Amino acid sequence: MMPQTTARVCHDCDGHATAHITTGTRAPDGTRTTLPVHCGTCHGTGTTAPRAVKAATR
Ligand SMILES: [Zn+2]
Numbered sequence: 001m002m003p004q005t006t007a008r009v010c011h012d013c014d015g016h017a018t019a020h021i022t023t024g025t026r027a028p029d030g031t032r033t034t035l036p037v038h039c040g041t042c043h044g045t046g047t048t049a050p051r052a053v054k055a056a057t058r
Pocket of ligand 1: 010011012013014015016017039040041042043044046047
C-alpha cells in the first residue's frame with residue numbers, strides 16, 4: 001500500500017529546506033553569524049507539489 005500525501009518531500013533538500021550556513025564570523029555580541037539559505041527548488045517549504053495539480057476536487 002502506498003500512502004498518499006498532498007505534498008511530497010523535496011528531493012533537493014530532503015525536507016531540510018532552510019540550511020543555516022556558518023560564515024565563521026562572530027557578531028559583536030558573541031553569537032555566530034549564520035546565513036539562512038533556502039532551497040531553490042522548494043523555496044524553503046521543504047515540499048514540492050506535483051506539477052499537474054489543479055483543483056480536481058469540487
Ligand atoms: Zn527543497
